[in-house]
Structures are given as C-alpha cells and as structure tokens.
Amino acid sequence: MKNEPTLQCPLPISAIDTIQLAHGAGGRQMRQLIERTFMPAFANPALSARHDAAVVELAGIRLAFTTDSYVVSPLFFPGGDIGKLAVCGTINDLAMSGARPSFLSAGFILEEGFPIVQLERVVASMRDAAVAADVQFVTGDTKVVDHGKADGMFINTAGIGLVPPLVQIAPRCVRPGDAIILSGDIGRHGIAVISVRQGLEFESTIVSDCAPLANPVARLLEAGIEIHCMRDLTRGGLASALIEIALDGDIGVEIVEEAVPVSEPVSGACELLGLDPMYVANEGRFVAFVPERDRERALKVLQGCDECWGATLIGHASSAESGQVVMRGALGTSRMLDLLSGDQLPRIC
Amino acid sequence: MKNEPTLQCPLPISAIDTIQLAHGAGGRQMRQLIERTFMPAFANPALSARHDAAVVELAGIRLAFTTDSYVVSPLFFPGGDIGKLAVCGTINDLAMSGARPSFLSAGFILEEGFPIVQLERVVASMRDAAVAADVQFVTGDTKVVDHGKADGMFINTAGIGLVPPLVQIAPRCVRPGDAIILSGDIGRHGIAVISVRQGLEFESTIVSDCAPLANPVARLLEAGIEIHCMRDLTRGGLASALIEIALDGDIGVEIVEEAVPVSEPVSGACELLGLDPMYVANEGRFVAFVPERDRERALKVLQGCDECWGATLIGHASSAESGQVVMRGALGTSRMLDLLSGDQLPRIC
Numbered sequence: 100m101k102n103e104p105t106l107q108c109p110l111p112i113s114a115i116d117t118i119q120l121a122h123g124a125g126g127r128q129m130r131q132l133i134e135r136t137f138m139p140a141f142a143n144p145a146l147s148a149r150h151d152a153a154v155v156e157l158a159g160i161r162l163a164f165t166t167d168s169y170v171v172s173p174l175f176f177p178g179g180d181i182g183k184l185a186v187c188g189t190i191n192d193l194a195m196s197g198a199r200p201s202f203l204s205a206g207f208i209l210e211e212g213f214p215i216v217q218l219e220r221v222v223a224s225m226r227d228a229a230v231a232a233d234v235q236f237v238t239g240d241t242k243v244v245d246h247g248k249a250d251g252m253f254i255n256t257a258g259i260g261l262v263p264p265l266v267q268i269a270p271r272c273v274r275p276g277d278a279i280i281l282s283g284d285i286g287r288h289g290i291a292v293i294s295v296r297q298g299l300e301f302e303s304t305i306v307s308d309c310a311p312l313a314n315p316v317a318r319l320l321e322a323g324i325e326i327h328c329m330r331d332l333t334r335g336g337l338a339s340a341l342i343e344i345a346l347d348g349d350i351g352v353e354i355v356e357e358a359v360p361v362s363e364p365v366s367g368a369c370e371l372l373g374l375d376p377m378y379v380a381n382e383g384r385f386v387a388f389v390p391e392r393d394r395e396r397a398l399k400v401l402q403g404c405d406e407c408w409g410a411t412l413i414g415h416a417s418s419a420e421s422g423q424v425v426m427r428g429a430l431g432t433s434r435m436l437d438l439l440s441g442d443q444l445p446r447i448c
Numbered sequence: 449m450k451n452e453p454t455l456q457c458p459l460p461i462s463a464i465d466t467i468q469l470a471h472g473a474g475g476r477q478m479r480q481l482i483e484r485t486f487m488p489a490f491a492n493p494a495l496s497a498r499h500d501a502a503v504v505e506l507a508g509i510r511l512a513f514t515t516d517s518y519v520v521s522p523l524f525f526p527g528g529d530i531g532k533l534a535v536c537g538t539i540n541d542l543a544m545s546g547a548r549p550s551f552l553s554a555g556f557i558l559e560e561g562f563p564i565v566q567l568e569r570v571v572a573s574m575r576d577a578a579v580a581a582d583v584q585f586v587t588g589d590t591k592v593v594d595h596g597k598a599d600g601m602f603i604n605t606a607g608i609g610l611v612p613p614l615v616q617i618a619p620r621c622v623r624p625g626d627a628i629i630l631s632g633d634i635g636r637h638g639i640a641v642i643s644v645r646q647g648l649e650f651e652s653t654i655v656s657d658c659a660p661l662a663n664p665v666a667r668l669l670e671a672g673i674e675i676h677c678m679r680d681l682t683r684g685g686l687a688s689a690l691i692e693i694a695l696d697g698d699i700g701v702e703i704v705e706e707a708v709p710v711s712e713p714v715s716g717a718c719e720l721l722g723l724d725p726m727y728v729a730n731e732g733r734f735v736a737f738v739p740e741r742d743r744e745r746a747l748k749v750l751q752g753c754d755e756c757w758g759a760t761l762i763g764h765a766s767s768a769e770s771g772q773v774v775m776r777g778a779l780g781t782s783r784m785l786d787l788l789s790g791d792q793l794p795r796i797c
Contacts, residue, residue: 123592244474
C-alpha cells in the first residue's frame with residue numbers, strides 16, 4: 100500500500116485469478132493489486148499520499164506510522180537476519196518521512212517445529228538493532244501455525260515516530276532541478292540473500308547493507324537541509340524507488356549510470372546471475388531529493404555518517420514527462436527505466 | 449507479549465526444543481515463551497505493564513499502540529472472517545486501554561495461488577469493519593510467499609489511538625471488592641470457527657461474537673465510570689483473561705459459575721466437543737473491573753449498547769492470594785481456575 104502510482108488497470112479480476120509471487124515483488128503486479136484491491140477499499144488522505152510511512156495528526160502532533168511484514172528466506176544471511184531486517188526496515192520507513200522513530204511493535208508467526216534456539220537468535224538481533232537505533236519494542240503478539248503452514252517464521256513490525264514541525268517530505272514536494280543523492284553502493288542485500296539461498300560462493304562474501312537510517316536523516320534535518328523527498332531502496336531496488344517518486348511526484352528523473360556505485364563483487368554476481376543491479380534489493384540505502392543549493396552540504400553531512408560514507412550525487416529531477424526515469428550511459432546512450440514485471444528475487448525481505 | 453504474569457521458568461531451552469502449537473494458544477506455554485524469550489530481550493516500562501495495548505508518551509500526549517497477527521483457519525466462518533477479525537481484534541486491544549482507536553496498519557502475507565476474489569472479500573470485510581468503527585487504514589504492506597509456505601493468507605494489523613487524560617486502566621489498578629462485569633455470553637467465536645473447521649452441524653448455526661468494542665468503552669468513560677481494568681476475551685477465553693489480570697494485578701478473583709452466561713447452543717457444542725466454555729475464544733466480549741459503587745451504572749450503560757446488551761455481574765476481585773481465580777458452583781462447591789496447558793483450539797484467531 101506504499102508509494103503506489105496510478106496505473107491503468109488490466110482486465111477485471113476473474114474467479115480464476117490467483118496471487119503470484121510477483122504480487123509481492125514491488126514491481127508492476129504489486130502496484131496493480133494495490134490500485135485495484137486495496138486503494139479503493141481503504142482510500143483516505145494519509146494512505147493516498149503514497150509515502151513509505153503515513154503521516155497522521157493526532158491531538159495536534161504529527162505522527163509517522165508504518166508497517167512491514169518480513170518473510171525473507173533464508174532467515175539468516177551475511178550481514179543480518181530476519182530480526183535485524185524487521186527492525187531496520189520499519190525504522191527506515193519512518194525515517195524517510197522525516198520522523199524520529201520511537202516505538203515498535205512485533206508480531207511473530209511461528210511454524211510448529213521451529214527451533215526455539217533460532218527464535219532466540221532472531222530476538223537477540225532485534226534487541227541489538229533496537230538498542231542501536233534507540234527505539235523500544237512496546238507491544239507484541241505471537242501466533243503459531245501447524246507444521247507446513249508457514250516457513251519457519253514470519254515477523255511483522257509496525258512503528259511510530261514523531262515528525263518535526265514544518266518538515267514536509269513527499270514525492271509531491273520534488274521540484275525539477277532537485278539534486279538526487281544516493282547514500283551508498285547498491286545491490287548488496289539482494290545478492291547476500293540470494294547467494295545463501297542458492298549456495299553460491301563468490302570470491303569474497305557479499306554482506307547485506309541492512310542498517311538503520313534514522314541517524315543520517317536526523318543529521319540532514321539538524322543541518323537545515325531542505326529535503327523534498329526521501330525513499331529507502333528495498334524490493335525493486337534503486338530503479339523502482341526512482342520510478343515511484345517520479346510517478347507520485349508527477350516529475351521526471353535523469354540519472355547518470357556511471358555515478359551509481361556498484362561494488363565489484365556485486366557487479367560480478369549480478370552478471371553471473373543475469374540480474375540488473377538497478378533492480379536488486381537494498382536494506383540500508385536511500386535516495387534524497389534536495390534543492391541544488393543544498394547539494395554539497397547534504398553530501399558532506401551524509402559522508403560523515405558511518406552508514407552513508409559512500410553518499411554521492413547520481414542525477415537530478417527533471418521536467419520530463421511524469422514518471423519518466425532516464426539513465427544516461429557512458430557513451431551518450433540513454434535508457435528508460437521501467438517498473439519490473441514478474442519477480443526477479445522472491446522473498447528478499 | 450501481552451498480559452504476561454511472571455511464571456517460574458522450566459528447564460533452560462535446549463537445542464532440540466521446538467515451537468509447539470501451544471506456544472501460540474494464550475495459555476501456560478505461551479506465557480513461558482514470552483517470559484523467557486521476549487521479555488528479557490525487550491524489557492521496558494510500557495511492555496512490562498503487560499496490558500493489551502502499550503500506552504506510551506510522545507510529545508506530551510498518551511498513545512495506545514498494539515499489534516496482532518491473524519492466522520485463523522478457516523478464513524471465513526459464521527459471523528465474520530479473518531478481515532473482520534483483524535480489524536475488531538486490534539480495535540478492541542486499543543479500547544481496553546481506554547483509548548479511542550484512530551488509525552490502523554495492515555500487513556498481508558499471501559500464499560502464491562491464493563484466489564484474488566477471496567482476498568477482495570476479506571478486504572471488503574476490513575473496509576466495512578473499519579468504517580463501522582470509525583478508524584482508518586493509513587499504511588500497509590503486502591508480501592507473497594511460495595505455494596505451500598503459508599496457509600492462504602495471514603494478516604497483521606497494528607493500531608494507534610489516543611488515551612484520554614487521567615484515564616488509568618491496568619491490572620495494577622484493580623482493588624479487592626471491585627465488581628467484575630462481563631459484557632455478554634461467552635464461547636461463540638471459538639465454537640463458530642471449530643464447527644466450520646470440523647464440518648460439524650448443530651441444530652442452529654452458532655455465530656461468532658466478533659465485534660468492535662470501542663463504542664461501549666467510550667460510553668463507560670463518558671458516563672464517568674471509574675474503570676480499573678478491562679480485558680477483551682480472546683484466545684484462552686474468560687478464564688485466562690481473569691487469571692492474567694489477577695496475576696498482573698496481584699489480587700484474587702471470585703466469580704459465580706451460574707452468573708456466567710453461556711448460550712444453550714454453545715453449551716451443547718462444548719459438551720459434545722469436550723470443551724470448557726470458560727476457556728473457549730471470544731472476539732467481542734470483555735470484562736470490566738469497576739468499583740462496587742459504579743456497578744449498577746456501568747451495567748446500565750453497557751446494556752444500552754448493541755454489542756453488550758447481555759452485560760452482567762459475574763463476581764468480584766478479592767484479597768485472596770495473587771492470581772487465584774475461584775469459581776463458586778451452584779451447590780456451594782468451588783473450583784480453582786488455572787492457565788490452560790496445551791492448545792484446546794489452535795488457530796482460532
């Protein structure tokens with residue numbers, strides 16, 4: 100229900116239509132499901148803002164509120180596990196609205212027969228990630244389903260945080276000419292998970308970028324950077340995040356291919372696996388759209404944060420057609436990025 | 449992570465211990481899991497209050513925040529479906545803290561191959577229940593897992609609401625002598641679900657009591673009733689809710705068996721199935737602990753609400769040993785109620 104541009108609906112649902120993996124992949128099919136099934140039922144201004152977290156008003160304060168379920172397979176991967184993911188993912192959705200994350204909920208769905216020692220390992224990860232990000236788990240729930248009716252464990256986390264006064268961060272705030280800053284190299288999380296799942300061994304272990312982003316965002320706001328929009332890169336990768344913002348913000352985007360950092364191991368793995376790093380999942384990277392005048396200061400602030408030392412300018416918002424994301428290549432070529440059809444890497448988060 | 453009394457821990461977890469259905473059943477094993485695995489990792493004052501919803505302070509306002517995952521099987525049953533359940537259950541957890549429910553999140557975990565028409569039916573139920581209870585879904589998430597890795601669909605809802613100033617509702621506020629009011633007859637939800645699951649046919653269809661309880665709670669507060677504690681009856685039924693409050697509130701409870709309303713069909717079904725209605729799940733009933741002086745007014749307010757016309761006095765808090773719940777029978781006999789071991793009716797919510 101996040102960041103969903105208006106897409107033309109295909110044929111009406113028939114009795115034989117079923118859910119496919121692609122409906123959860125962050126691409127075209129997911130958007131269609133949301134536009135057709137969820138949005139008409141639940142439409143309201145906060146939901147329709149299509150931001151990572153909803154911003155709502157309650158008793159005169161502005162709250163960010165968000166949720167995500169985590170179904171990553173396998174549960175443990177280089178650089179993290181489902182527990183760390185469940186904390187960082189929800190913190191990052193809050194942070195992307197400019198909120199300071201405060202409280203989390205945890206909902207566990209456990210499969211009968213799941214080893215309790217593994218549950219304890221995941222819970223320890225959640226605790227460590229929550230302590231590091233200064234958020235508290237204040238409420239939770241545990242359900243158990245019969246053996247064979249889940250896949251080890253699924254976790255849902257929801258989160259709330261306070262949005263500072265005057266902060267307005269949303270796709271509709273982006274202006275042509277805004278600088279687009281990417282907080283680091285892309286594709287690590289997707290490749291880290293897929294390499295364990297498929298038993299692949301690369302020369303060096305590729306470690307997920309999974310990290311909480313609340314601190315770098317707070318530093319940007321403290322520095323007085325006028326952030327127009329931010330989005331963390333998850334399912335669907337950098338390309339999908341840019342397309343979503345471009346569609347929802349009714350603007351164009353132009354980026355420079357060579358400016359997008361992809362590490363050598365990730366690039367090699369993508370080639371081997373036939374994946375486009377622009378669409379591979381991340382869990383600790385984000386893009387920020389800021390006025391050109393704030394660009395250098397924003398870069399300096401981010402490069403001073405542990406999680407974002409590799410922050411770099413990758414392009415600008417443009418006055419091109421709404422939703423149009425163009426990537427300029429090294430030889431003057433250019434390529435139009437489109438929402439992915441199908442599911443490149445299922446169950447990546 | 450709710451309402452968890454301190455229990456003596458059994459032997460330490462070993463590498464071969466696994467999750468059992470009973471760990472999600474709301475009884476003894478769930479409590480042990482929570483005490484041993486979740487509480488030590490996440491301990492903080494809001495969580496330790498062990499109430500249905502956490503009450504937290506943010507920018508000077510008091511927020512209730514809660515979450516539940518729903519894994520009921522089958523998805524559709526007389527009187528409701530997983531969607532209505534997911535709305536009412538979370539609204540009720542908020543209401544039990546005295547909060548006025550405002551915003552909900554929805555997290556869907558869908559199984560590949562699940563019919564989209566069924567998803568649409570569930571979403572329509574969620575919409576109807578949300579409209580009826582005047583709450584909004586403002587954020588959401590959809591994940592899809594491979595065929596055979598879930599059971600149709602699971603839903604998580606989290607919710608937030610405002611707790612009015614001065615309202616203090618918690619087990620620790622219960623005083624010996626407090627009147628205990630039950631909002632209606634018990635056991636309908638559990639029997640409604642199990643009858644569909646097992647293909648049982650009774651003389652009349654038993655319909656789930658699934659309903660939102662925010663309105664009756666608001667009416668009690670408006671009437672100035674001094675509510676010491678409330679709890680909705682879910683997994684584990686009336687008995688578990690009373691034991692939890694007694695343990696957490698460090699008090700005793702005495703109820704009168706004949707005063708607890710059980711409808712003829714539910715009572716007959718329980719006999720047939722070998723179930724004790726005191727432990728059968730409900731989704732639209734709650735108990736309220738109020739000072740004896742407010743008893744008659746509270747009953748009158750509740751009996752004036754559609755959802756609670758059958759509200760009745762069932763007993764009193766006592767100064768007996770902490771956690772001791774005694775049920776007086778018709779012939780002067782008395783029976784001590786204890787937390788259930790094992791899982792009477794798995795996947796009831």
